[in-house]
Amino acid sequence: MSSGASFTAAAKPPLALAGTDNQSPSGSSNIRHATSGLHMRGNVKTDSKRATPADHDLDPGFFDSDAQQSADWLAWSDQAAIDDRLESLFGETLPRLEAVRGSDGRPSLDDRFSVAAFDWVVSLIDVAVQDEDGHYAAENSDLAEQFITYVGEWMVRRIEGVWFNSPGNGVPILDGFGPAIGYRWSQESANDLLVPLFMMAVEADDAPYAYFVDLLYGRALEFTEERDRPDLKAELLS
Numbered sequence: 001m002s003s004g005a006s007f008t009a010a011a012k013p014p015l016a017l018a019g020t021d022n023q024s025p026s027g028s029s030n031i032r033h034a035t036s037g038l039h040m041r042g043n044v045k046t047d048s049k050r051a052t053p054a055d056h057d058l059d060p061g062f063f064d065s066d067a068q069q070s071a072d073w074l075a076w077s078d079q080a081a082i083d084d085r086l087e088s089l090f091g092e093t094l095p096r097l098e099a100v101r102g103s104d105g106r107p108s109l110d111d112r113f114s115v116a117a118f119d120w121v122v123s124l125i126d127v128a129v130q131d132e133d134g135h136y137a138a139e140n141s142d143l144a145e146q147f148i149t150y151v152g153e154w155m156v157r158r159i160e161g162v163w164f165n166s167p168g169n170g171v172p173i174l175d176g177f178g179p180a181i182g183y184r185w186s187q188e189s190a191n192d193l194l195v196p197l198f199m200m201a202v203e204a205d206d207a208p209y210a211y212f213v214d215l216l217y218g219r220a221l222e223f224t225e226e227r228d229r230p231d232l233k234a235e236l237l238s
Contacts, residue, residue, distance in 0.1 A: 049160075049161065049162045049163060050077055050162065050163045051182065052068060053065035055068070057184070058162060058164050058189065059191050070176070072176050073176075077179070085145065085149040086112070086150060089121075089150055090112060093128065093146055097127050105123075107119075113153075113154050114235070118154055121147070121150060122212040123209045125202065125212070126202070129141075129144045135202075136172075136199060138172060148173065148194045148195065149179075151197075151198075152192075154216075155192065155216075155219075158220065159223040160184070161182065161192075162184060163181060164180050164182050165177045165178060166178040166180040166193055169195055178193060178194075180194060185226050185227060186226070217236055
């Protein structure tokens, strides 16, 4: 799939999915920049790649060393917690969303971190978190958290991303910490602030799907050139 793909959303009913624990922390976000990107495959549980207090190059001039040891951040970014949210996404949330949207175009999910799986998962974001007017609905913040976890973990597994905490960039979805992905391979110390990225995608004029595809594929294609990965480039552009 190419980065220019677009997606026409179906009508968006207000969604309050049964069986979810809604959270709606409030606050104002200091959004500096939010771009995005996309290593290991399959559903095998592995230790999450997580920044240490010494990883200043992941976010030069803004990296908060102390924040990497925050108890709330360490709990949220623990691999078991990441895996739990992913299981909730694939085992509960996506099937319910699919019941609303339909199953057309759903790929095999044997590999949850394939390009095709990513494409399908992000195509359901609008149904999950937008209200009838196409704006973010705070009562669905727990669902937003699952999607943010998936996008971040996809970056970690597919393009050697590293989780780090950008504490001023979590609201309105998270409070006290902000999940972000940095890239040690990036010559420009590029990074992705996941909550600002998510909010910009959800509130964009285009569907969130197109926004994620354009940004994430741009990052992934940069990775394929930096790491000489013609296999991943072919998968992205197929």
